[in-house]
Amino acid sequence: MAVEGELAIETRGLRKTYRSVRGRRVGVEDLDLQVPVGGVHGFLGPNGSGKTTTIRMLLGLVRPDRGSATIFGHDVPRHLPDVVGRVGAIVESPTFFPAFSARANLRLLADGIGAPRERVDAVLDDVGLTGRAKDRYRTYSLGMKQRLAIAATLLKDPDLLIFDEPTNGLDPAGIHEIRRTMRDLGDQGKTVLVSSHILAEVEQVADTVSIVARGRLVASGRVADLISGQGGPAVRVVVAPDDAVIATSLLASRGIVARPEGDALVVEGADPAGVNRMLGEQGVWAREIAPLQVDLESVFLGLTQHETPGGRDHRGGRRRRRRDAEPPVGPAATAAATSSGTGRADGGEEI
Amino acid sequence: MRLLRVELRRLWMRRVTWGGLLLALVVAGLGVAGQIGSAQPPTDRQVAEAEAFYAEELERWEETGEQQVEQCEEAEAEAAADDPGADFGCDDMAPRLEYFLPPTVSFVPDADDREAAAFGLPPDRGESQDPRVAEIEQSVWTGWSGVGAAAGYAPAFLMLAFVVGVSFMTAERSTGALGMWLTFEPRRSRVYGSKALAAALGTVPLVVAGWAAVAGGIYTLHAVFGTVGTVTTEDWVEIGAFSVRLVGAGVLCAAVGTALGVLLRHAVAAVGAVAVVLWAGAAFGYPLGAAQRWTPTTNLTAWLEGGTAYGVALETRDESGMVTTTWTTEVVTGLQGGLYLLAVAAVLTLLAVVVFRRRDVA
Numbered sequence: 001m002a003v004e005g006e007l008a009i010e011t012r013g014l015r016k017t018y019r020s021v022r023g024r025r026v027g028v029e030d031l032d033l034q035v036p037v038g039g040v041h042g043f044l045g046p047n048g049s050g051k052t053t054t055i056r057m058l059l060g061l062v063r064p065d066r067g068s069a070t071i072f073g074h075d076v077p078r079h080l081p082d083v084v085g086r087v088g089a090i091v092e093s094p095t096f097f098p099a100f101s102a103r104a105n106l107r108l109l110a111d112g113i114g115a116p117r118e119r120v121d122a123v124l125d126d127v128g129l130t131g132r133a134k135d136r137y138r139t140y141s142l143g144m145k146q147r148l149a150i151a152a153t154l155l156k157d158p159d160l161l162i163f164d165e166p167t168n169g170l171d172p173a174g175i176h177e178i179r180r181t182m183r184d185l186g187d188q189g190k191t192v193l194v195s196s197h198i199l200a201e202v203e204q205v206a207d208t209v210s211i212v213a214r215g216r217l218v219a220s221g222r223v224a225d226l227i228s229g230q231g232g233p234a235v236r237v238v239v240a241p242d243d244a245v246i247a248t249s250l251l252a253s254r255g256i257v258a259r260p261e262g263d264a265l266v267v268e269g270a271d272p273a274g275v276n277r278m279l280g281e282q283g284v285w286a287r288e289i290a291p292l293q294v295d296l297e298s299v300f301l302g303l304t305q306h307e308t309p310g311g312r313d314h315r316g317g318r319r320r321r322r323r324d325a326e327p328p329v330g331p332a333a334t335a336a337a338t339s340s341g342t343g344r345a346d347g348g349e350e351i
Numbered sequence: 352m353r354l355l356r357v358e359l360r361r362l363w364m365r366r367v368t369w370g371g372l373l374l375a376l377v378v379a380g381l382g383v384a385g386q387i388g389s390a391q392p393p394t395d396r397q398v399a400e401a402e403a404f405y406a407e408e409l410e411r412w413e414e415t416g417e418q419q420v421e422q423c424e425e426a427e428a429e430a431a432a433d434d435p436g437a438d439f440g441c442d443d444m445a446p447r448l449e450y451f452l453p454p455t456v457s458f459v460p461d462a463d464d465r466e467a468a469a470f471g472l473p474p475d476r477g478e479s480q481d482p483r484v485a486e487i488e489q490s491v492w493t494g495w496s497g498v499g500a501a502a503g504y505a506p507a508f509l510m511l512a513f514v515v516g517v518s519f520m521t522a523e524r525s526t527g528a529l530g531m532w533l534t535f536e537p538r539r540s541r542v543y544g545s546k547a548l549a550a551a552l553g554t555v556p557l558v559v560a561g562w563a564a565v566a567g568g569i570y571t572l573h574a575v576f577g578t579v580g581t582v583t584t585e586d587w588v589e590i591g592a593f594s595v596r597l598v599g600a601g602v603l604c605a606a607v608g609t610a611l612g613v614l615l616r617h618a619v620a621a622v623g624a625v626a627v628v629l630w631a632g633a634a635f636g637y638p639l640g641a642a643q644r645w646t647p648t649t650n651l652t653a654w655l656e657g658g659t660a661y662g663v664a665l666e667t668r669d670e671s672g673m674v675t676t677t678w679t680t681e682v683v684t685g686l687q688g689g690l691y692l693l694a695v696a697a698v699l700t701l702l703a704v705v706v707f708r709r710r711d712v713a
Contacts, residue, residue: 059534061712095527095528108361108364
């Protein structure tokens with residue numbers, strides 16, 4: 001039973017560097033992550049931002065250089081054995097024995113953790129693989145393999161499920177299936193942490209998200225809060241080229257800022273009907289007028305593009321993004337978002 | 352126990368394990384096939400050919416025999432000036448039919464073979480101080496025999512057990528299966544222990560099958576051809592003891608393979624490292640002198656055969672500067688061989704556990 005305010009996952013100052021012949025590279029830098037109990041939590045970040053490394057540290061596969069992490073209040077990796085029974089995880093592409101059936105593979109895992117064999121058929125049913133349970137793993141499609149991996153995580157009937165890029169390589173139908181499975185699990189009261197760089201996927205399924213870039217947390221909170229934290233509505237207006245300056249002046253006289261963007265004006269803090277009325281009253285007729293959508297992708301790009309080496313300045317980037325966006329600090333956004341801010345400009349990648 | 356059972360199932364779900372078993376049987380089959388020629392008595396045609404050659408040689412002997420003996424005795428007399436005990440065998444120079452027949456070996460070496468066996472050492476090794484040398488030379492593994500030929504294939508089965516052990520660890524690491532397994536069972540010492548034990552115990556059937564096939568096959572060959580020879584109770588006991596020791600060595604080899612799989616990460620590196628060590632021991636063993644006592648090959652042989660011997664040349668220089676080389680035969684006991692293998696396996700396993708517990712899993 002989820003208790004409000006209880007955390008399924010918490011990390012404090014988590015840091016991991018990798019050594020190679022070219023020096024040391026920071027994988028995760030002082031990461032403070034909080035995942036509430038219950039629901040689906042998206043763990044977003046560009047490729048190489050430290051998502052998988054963080055998950056590996058939580059699962060005891062990688063040793064952090066410093067910092068601490070807890071799962072359901074248990075220090076990990078020190079006390080991971082005490083809590084591992086409540087955690088199911090898929091890290092990248094799980095491996096099964098290709099020559100054996102799904103059922104045989106799961107039985108092997110079930111025997112390893114002491115789960116009853118009846119549980120195997122139950123989880124196969126949960127992910128819709130009962131009809132193919134006797135088929136060899138090598139005959140499975142990518143989507144089926146991923147579903148089998150999810151079934152493996154369910155063997156323990158875990159309270160926390162960690163999925164690392166679960167829809168990589170899947171076709172749209174496969175993505176839909178996985179998304180629905182994750183949502184169902186979240187609705188059952190389980191905590192699902194899903195790492196991804198596919199924003200639409202997370203936006204549709206996640207209740208809360210954390211966004212990381214260059215190993216640092218740059219934002220965290222409810223999806224709706226992050227989006228609303230971008231400010232008020234915005235409108236894209238197209239007028240005749242000769243009217244653009246007039247329209248800008250008209251709106252400015254009403255205290256409304258309009259900035260040119262290509263052949264259009266982007267009007268901040270106004271609704272489409274109001275803008276249309278204001279312009280029409282002065283004889284300036286809009287050829288096109290539409291509300292600008294702010295979505296998770298916009299938020300994500302705003303927060304991460306300037307964190308990416310060589311990434312272009314987000315102010316000249318996607319049209320859908322609000323231009324003056326600051327890191328979202330909505331009412332429900334976690335303290336982590338404010339404390340992390342936009343992260344270091346240099347990112348501290350090489351040390 | 353639960354983990355061990357699961358790991359044993361995982362081990363035998365792998366194609367490498369089944370491939371190793373198949374290869375062991377193939378090696379055994381080749382070993383048996385290679386023994387067919389020497390296990391069977393001469394055919395009528397071979398006997399006829401031998402008799403023809405013998406008759407020719409006998410005719411030549413009757414013509415020139417006395418002259419050959421005289422020449423021999425002259426040479427022997429000259430040699431006796433330096434070596435009073437010189438014996439050129441001049442009184443036994445007449446040809447015999449057996450010299451012209453193809454050699455036939457029995458399943459166990461006969462008394463002559465055991466007497467004649469030499470460890471590549473000069474004849475004066477008889478002066479060796481160690482009475483255990485004689486015991487080793489009288490053992491069932493000395494000389495040319497069917498069981499000796501079978502024993503020659505034993506290292507191949509040990510190598511297969513080693514490779515299966517290496518692969519069990521390196522393949523699971525490289526495919527990501529290890530990472531997935533650790534998300535189910537994060538206690539790494541237990542995971543390593545169960546894997547190493549599974550590899551050690553799980554490869555026993557492979558070693559047993561290979562050894563049983565080659566030893567049983569060669570015995571069957573000799574039995575069919577009627578060339579088993581006189582197998583004493585002591586011989587059977589020694590063959591049984593060899594079998595038990597071989598299984599023990601297989602267990603240790605698989606454990607070493609698992610450990611090196613962890614330490615060196617890649618199967619090629621682990622197998623290559625062992626191959627280089629064994630090759631170096633074989634190629635440069637003799638120049639090592641007394642250090643041969645500590646080569647893996649010597650100790651493995653000692654363990655399997657209940658003891659082995661090696662020659663050492665000692666050079667001494669007298670006051671006049673003359674160098675005298677004295678050959679001695681040293682013995683490595685089976686106990687030392689066993690302890691050596693056990694120590695190697697224990698040290699590598701300990702190192703591997705430490706590394707396995709600390710290393711990041713990709």
